[in-house]
Amino acid sequence: MTETIDSIRTEMLAAVSGAADAGALEALRVSALGKSGRITALLKNLGTMPVEERKGFGQQVNVLKDEVTAAIDARKTAFAGAALNARLASESMDVSLPIRPEAKGTLHPISQTMDEVAAIFGQMGFEIADGPDVEDDFHNFTALNFPPGHPAREMHDTFFLPPGDDGNRYLLRTHTSPVQIRTMMSVKPPIRVIIPGRTYRCDYDMTHTPMFHQVELLVIDTETNMSHLRGCLQEFVRTYFGVDDLTTRFRPSFFPFTEPSAEMDIGCSRKGGELKIGNYGDWLEILGCGMVHPNVLKACGLDPEVYQGFAAGMGIERIAMLKYGIPDLRTFFESDLRWLRHYGFASLDVPTVTGGLTR
């Protein structure tokens, strides 16, 4: 019997290693380990054997069975690996192909800049206020201390609407300042707001467009003074332009709605015709500002002996042009796809002060 086991082993292992394919291997498995297989038959015969022989023989057959099974499995795995390799060898694609098109949308630089401005001033507790594009004389001029017929009104070339049925002469706001008035007349101080929005002036040339955007700042309380104005604006320009030690210069100026009034310059360089923001010794005018004029406070029903604060205003397009090196104001409004894609911002570029304003 031992001889039989040995011969089956020799025979089977040789057959397994010589099997041509997975089918031949399966046939071998059935012939040895199937219901009527040779090894199965040996096991079936166990019952007919004398008890004393049965144990030793049974162990031998089981060893044989395990050996043959292992050999078949190993051979099977080898066949599967070869088959997979053969399939993979036949499957290939040109991975240098361009990817399927995915539209990349963009945000306009004006929106992005407004979001940046809001993020910075938001850190300082400024809320956002807005108001109508069509304004009346009171909010755009009178309440802002432009006396009727005063030559300062000539500084603003205003778009007017034809006289309305109510006898009022409406206009397109020439600045975002009328929203100062609307805010002061509707909100009790303390007030800290920024006012971004569309503004309009009759001017159209290399450096002026009939519509543009401004952002206005307004702070009203009982303590805020010019040193806070300067501190607030200095923090803003340093954060916005990403220059930690950016120097600022305050110069006296004149606006009907502020007293004292100032213009602020930031450090820059114009060497070689290239504008760079930073402490290079030259100056660039960036915004106008001042302490809210007592007549403006009075027009809004606030007592200038009690309340005080500051206002400031700057051009959104201008600060966007300076930060992002956009050369021509007029291109902001041309809807040229090449421009929108080039200067626009990714939808997920949400500016925050702590997460980074600009990528």
Next chain:
Amino acid sequence: MKFTLSWLKDHLDTTASLDEISAKLTSTGLEVENIENPGAALGEFIVAHIAEAKQHPNADRLRLCTVETGTETLQVVCGAPNARTGLKVVLARPGARIPATGDVLKKGSIRGVESQGMLCSASELKLSEESEGIIELPADAKVGAPVATVLSIDPVIEINLTPNRVDALGVRGIARDLAAAGLGKLKPMNDAPVKGTFESPRKVAMRLSGGDQKLCPHFVGRTIRGVRNCESPKWLKDRLAAVGLRPVSALVDITQYLTTDLGRPLHAFDDAKLKGDVGPRFALAGETLKALNGKTYTLDPTMVVIADDAAAGGIAGVMGGEPTSVSEGTTAVFLESALFDPMNIASTGRKLLINSDARYAFERGVDPASGIAGAEVATRMIMEICGGEASHIVEGGAAPDWKRSIAFNPARVKSLGGVDLPAAEIKGILERLGFAIAGNAENWQVTPPSWRADVEGWQDLVEEVLRIHGYDNIPAVPMPRAPMPKVVLSPQQRALGFTRRSLAARGLNETTTWSFLPGKHADLFRGELPTVSLANPISSDLDVLRPSLIPNLAAAAGRNAARGLADVALFEVGPRFEGAKPGQQTMIAATLRAGHTAARHWAGARRPVDALDAKADAIAALEAAGAGVAGLQTYAGPGGGTPGWYHPGRSGVLKLGNQLLAAFGELHPAVLTALDVKGPMVAAEVFLERIPAPKKKAGTARTLLKASPYQPVERDFAFVVESSVAAEALLRAVRGAERELITDVGLFDVYEGEHVGAGKQSLAISVTLQSKDATLTEEQIEGVAKKIVAAVEKACGGQLRA
């Protein structure tokens, strides 16, 4: 406002350099716009002495000069006829850059003789236009000294004057600011009376009455006879020319000069051309006057003229008249030094379109106390230059009372200005500016000088102190703020941001277009809205406020297509205008697509954009803006309320309940033709302000997720319905058939064709069923299927497809 350095120094005793003066001007609020300093380019040029000048051996017209610089002796060939022995000249040595040409001078040889330098003319140094020979320096000029110290080079300073600072329209006012800021001393001005020697035969006739007298409250006149209207002296002509004024004759030049010198416009009439008394009156209707600029103006009765007994001689405060103007033969003048009302002058100037220095000054407000002083200074100057004798002054009206007192606590400089300054320094600054101060420690009574009508309240005084002390000395103090920033955006403001970024994430490019558009474009998109036109549009193409954002986007798409970019996806979030009054505007998110969904590509997936792309944009915008999009219902075409600028069969509106939140669809081909753009284009308009505010949530917690542990079951149905049945109606019927078990319904096929018959369509849907309590049995599933079929039959008249 332009002036020269030497002019400034007539009023200011200072040792400050040009750079220091420039910096101080800007820091006190007189912003320097430009400085022209021809001396700046002359650093390398020195004074030299021609020891000997002799004939060039090889050229008749050239001279050979031996030139001494004090340290060396050079041989220089010179072509100027005035190069002669003993002359002090300007020498350029090799390496110097010649201002006129920008070239660097090299050693050279001229007609065979070496020349080691160049003797310069005024034009070569850009000091003058003329070039008659080389510059002849004074005999006492120090040899070897830089020429900039020897030549009288007068830099021209131009400042940008803010409209409130009329006092700085005169060089003297500028000098006063600089002196107050510590840059020297203001020199005294000689405005002492010039003694009259006779009674002026001509008197002042104030012909304005009652309240109109304020249009010319003060008129000072004086006759000066025996004058000779010569050419002005060189210094006067040089100064006028330096600031861009054209010298005419001494009498004209003196009045021009004083306008710039003192900010005090004056006028000199030729006395011989006047008849009777002179003074202000209203112009007569239709009265004409030929002004000094040679143009004839037709005046109206709101304008004030200076007239004699016969006719108007000048437009008050704006421009003199030609018939009474001084000329070469003038031997007597009648001098006018008057005060006019700023608003009246501004109005006259605007109506007549005359911009003159006088108008500029008067409409901003000339020093009301300067009538007499101006006349005295002018008289003195006329007599010095033109000779003659002066009459006593004649006067009409009086200088208005300009004195007013402002209560001022010097502590305000700190509380408003943020700068800590000792009271004594505050007082010093104000006094140097001409303010008079009375009162005690905390209660000052400050009287501004007559020339500072712009100073009205204590805030102005704070500004005066700050600007003279220097705005740059204002410390930068951070705003006090909360330890942690709060939420500053309102839900609506956040919604705008989400909407923009969601649309950009969908592949649309945000743009910003004008709030205006051509009226004919507006008409195509106005619907029921009124036309809101501008009274003074910048161009006829931008004459109406937009009733819709679509036409500007369509025009933009057309322009891009013309550039070869036909696949366009644009959006804009901005106002549309629904009326001509404040507040009659609403915030719209508008999208527009044209061309294909993508560029041509190897993978092939590309199709023309259609109305459903616009619908998707609309829904995305609504969802981003916080609308509950699950409840949106679509209403098709004009019958559903879609505006007329959309294709009637390929458009619709989205409503939540009764509220129309968005319109979308293909734009009407006729509208695109009228816009002169090629279609098709699809667009959507979302009315952001109509979105109902979300209910205020108690907290941030979401509703609890109850995920069923039981297997979901999917069943497919195909229904044949009339082609007119809206898919949305069928889907709604299916969803409503069994609310507990149906968790999802999808439409996976739409078929129209021979297999379902004409006028019919087959809609194939996939329904997902799931119970929260148990695995569904076949009977339960069958029960739901029956309900679905019944619901569809009831709602849409549909049958299960055989």
